[in-house]
Amino acid sequence: MAQTHKTEWTLEKKQEHYNTYINDKFDRKKYDNEVTQDLGISKTCTINNKLYGPRDSHNHIGYNQYFIIDNFLSNSWADKLLQWSIDAKENYVFKTQVNRCSSLLFLNKDTKPTFKYVGKQIHKKLQDVLENPPPGYVEMQLTRSGNGDFFGIHTDPGCAGGNDVFNRRVTFVYYLLKNNNFKDGDLVLHLEKDEKVYIPPIHNRLVIMYPFTLHEITQLSCGDEWSDGRFTFNGWFWDIKSKQNIDLYE
Numbered sequence: 001m002a003q004t005h006k007t008e009w010t011l012e013k014k015q016e017h018y019n020t021y022i023n024d025k026f027d028r029k030k031y032d033n034e035v036t037q038d039l040g041i042s043k044t045c046t047i048n049n050k051l052y053g054p055r056d057s058h059n060h061i062g063y064n065q066y067f068i069i070d071n072f073l074s075n076s077w078a079d080k081l082l083q084w085s086i087d088a089k090e091n092y093v094f095k096t097q098v099n100r101c102s103s104l105l106f107l108n109k110d111t112k113p114t115f116k117y118v119g120k121q122i123h124k125k126l127q128d129v130l131e132n133p134p135p136g137y138v139e140m141q142l143t144r145s146g147n148g149d150f151f152g153i154h155t156d157p158g159c160a161g162g163n164d165v166f167n168r169r170v171t172f173v174y175y176l177l178k179n180n181n182f183k184d185g186d187l188v189l190h191l192e193k194d195e196k197v198y199i200p201p202i203h204n205r206l207v208i209m210y211p212f213t214l215h216e217i218t219q220l221s222c223g224d225e226w227s228d229g230r231f232t233f234n235g236w237f238w239d240i241k242s243k244q245n246i247d248l249y250e
Contacts, residue, residue, distance in 0.1 A: 005094040011224075014101055014148035018219055021099050021152050060134045060169045060237075064191045066209040067129050068199060072174065073121060078204040082176040084114060085142055085231040092144060099152030103229075105142040107246065115140050118233045119248045122172050122206065126237070129208060133237075134169045136248035140235035145185060146228070150219040153190065156211040156236060164244065168236035171211040176231040177203040185220035185230050189213055201230050211236055 009017070072078070088111070092103040107115055119138040126133040145151075157165040173187060180202055187207060189197040199207055209215070222228045238245050 002095055002097045002100075005096065008094045008103060008146065009096070009101060009148075011148045017096065017101055018148065018150055021150075024098075060130055060132055061208070061210050063210055064189070064213055066189060066197070066199075066207065066213075069125060069129075069206040069208070070202060070204070072125070072204055072206040075204070078176060081114070081118065081233075082178065082203070082231060085144070085176055086178075086227045088142070089226050092142075099154060100150065102149045102151060103144040103146065105144075107140065111142070112246070115142075115233070116246065116248055118174065119235075119246075122174065122208075123237070123248055125206065126170065126208065130170070134239060135237070137238040137241050137245045138235055138248055139168070139238065139242075139245040140233060143232045143234055144226075145217065145220050145230040145232075146226075147220065147222050147224055149217075149230075151217040153214055153216045155214055164242055167238045167240050167242065168211045169239050170237040171209045172233075172235060172237070173207045173209075174233040175201045175203060175205045175207075176233070177201055178227050179203075181222075182230065183221035184218040185222070186218045187215060188218060189215050201232075 073081070085105075088105055091110075092105045094103050095101070105111060115138075119136070119140055123133070123136050123138070156171050157168055180200075182201055185201050187199040187201075189199070189209065191197060191213065220230055222230065236245075241247060
């Protein structure tokens with residue numbers, strides 16, 4: 001179960017949390033069953049390697065398909081968004097789960113204009129890279145991963161709970177970094193036949209991927225200053241309008 005905290009954990013506490021996670025060896029079959037139960041769906045929809053969603057999830061982006069777009073926005077816009085993300089420090093909450101710790105900034109009346117700007121730019125890019133892009137319904141958050149933070153193996157619908165999250169159709173991660181001198185903190189995609197793709201965090205890099213692909217963020221090592229973190233606008237484009245997303249063009 002996810003928990004939120006007003007203050008970030010110490011590095012020692014993060015490391016203890018991480019050690020507990022890695023010592024509990026990941027079991028794919030057990031994970032599939034637990035996620036199926038959490039989402040309250042029929043066992044006939046058991047999550048598996050080929051298709052996770054209760055209906056065709058390949059209608060926008062193919063299974064295991066991903067795109068990496070470097071220099072996504074102009075340098076000036078990327079730097080402005082990074083500074084905005086750093087300056088909003090007091091509005092983040094520190095979130096932990098059994099397989100995660102990181103700081104999050106959610107949608108509200110103050111963040112909505114910036115979230116919508118970023119969402120529109122990403123949605124425009126989807127028109128270029130996908131034959132059948134999803135509509136402009138986006139769920140988004142700003143994540144700051146600091147020294148010792150990580151996010152273990154998961155799928156995006158699987159880690160959220162609730163049947164409606166199966167309508168998450170395209171995942172995106174947009175990186176904003178003060179510098180690229182990180183140790184780890186990679187996005188790792190777990191594809192078919194045990195293939196792994198390691199995608200390092202690079203400033204102004206956009207990653208677009210299939211939301212039902214197993215993936216993780218390796219434990220990050222960076223400086224202790226708030227601005228040293230790995231900032232990402234990350235989220236999902238949906239098939240339908242929901243209270244969990246916003247219409248970019250409203």
